[in-house]
């Protein structure tokens with residue numbers, strides 16, 4: 254259409270430029286969710302504006318609280334995780350902080366696994382010193398250890414499966430049973446599976462958080478997080494504090510994630526399959542001590558993965574055999590050309606990082622240094638050739 258009613262109706266141009274409504278969208282029937290921007294949203298009258306807001310329903314009272322693009326994305330994520338409720342936050346870390354701040358107050362106590370995403374531990378330390386919220390770190394592979402650390406004032410059990418960096422897969426049913434026996438809510442960081450291969454609410458979990466920055470964003474160009482739950486009372490607490498923190502996500506970013514979600518299962522499947530083949534080959538290299546990939550028997554908790562997961566992801570790690578040490582891991586990573594050095598994972602580019610083995614995992618895993626690989630979408634042969642060069646660079650006797 255290129256025919257318009259340009260009658261001024263007695264109004265000035267400036268007024269008309271502001272108040273002319275968008276083109277009629279009826280009859281435009283396309284798949285992509287429209288990007289709906291807007292800070293102020295109009296009420297029909299004052300009675301509508303004064304009506305109490307249903308925070309768990311569609312809330313179009315103000316752009317910060319929700320818009321159709323956000324709800325479309327949240328609804329699809331809820332489908333993936335089989336959740337009743339889902340909200341979006343500006344990062345995976347914000348999801349962690351939000352859940353903690355909704356469920357914990359001064360005098361409370363919480364438990365985190367030894368292999369939790371690092372900033373969760375930093376947050377626990379900060380809250381302990383700043384707000385008097387104490388915490389304990391438990392061995393994720395020992396439900397009895399978690400049980401011993403629970404206190405009458407414990408109000409949250411944090412879990413992650415598999416754990417960050419060392420990839421142990423905990424017995425989630427055992428951990429949640431311990432917490433449930435005392436009515437303590439359990440939150441899982443379910444980022445590794447993207448919700449595709451691990452269904453948290455079938456395993457006694459109350460709240461699941463994810464960093465959508467990884468596979469859901471999928472193209473390394475957006476940062477976002479989600480909180481999903483089937484427990485309405487707990488979710489209402491999270492939703493309430495979310496509003497008071499003033500957290501919101503941009504509809505443009507939501508549209509990026511919505512576009513990527515279409516290919517999420519395909520990308521995830523392809524990246525995981527290539528990662529499996531690469532991991533298998535890596536494990537056969539003489540310099541490698543231990544492959545830490547949940548789908549392999551060498552990974553602690555492999556049997557839990559077999560029982561609870563329906564697939565794997567493209568992020569894994571391995572340790573080097575002594576006397577190879579941190580300097581060798583650094584040389585390995587710095588030799589890579591197709592893999593880049595950088596944080597995050599789940600995007601199209603493959604990434605490598607050398608980590609000092611976390612002190613609290615050293616006795617469980619062995620080794621002093623750890624290399625983490627995130628497999629992207631490059632040609633497999635190029636990734637293999639790159640890794641071959643890196644192994645050659647640390648081979649004993651290499652110049």
Ligand SMILES: Cc1ncc(COP(=O)(O)O)c(C=O)c1O
Nearest residue numbers: 344345346370444464466477597
């Ligand atoms: C397991 C896990 N959870 C949460 C996060 C935080 O996500 P974001 O980078 O979106 O804050 C990360 C980031 O690397 C992660 O690996």
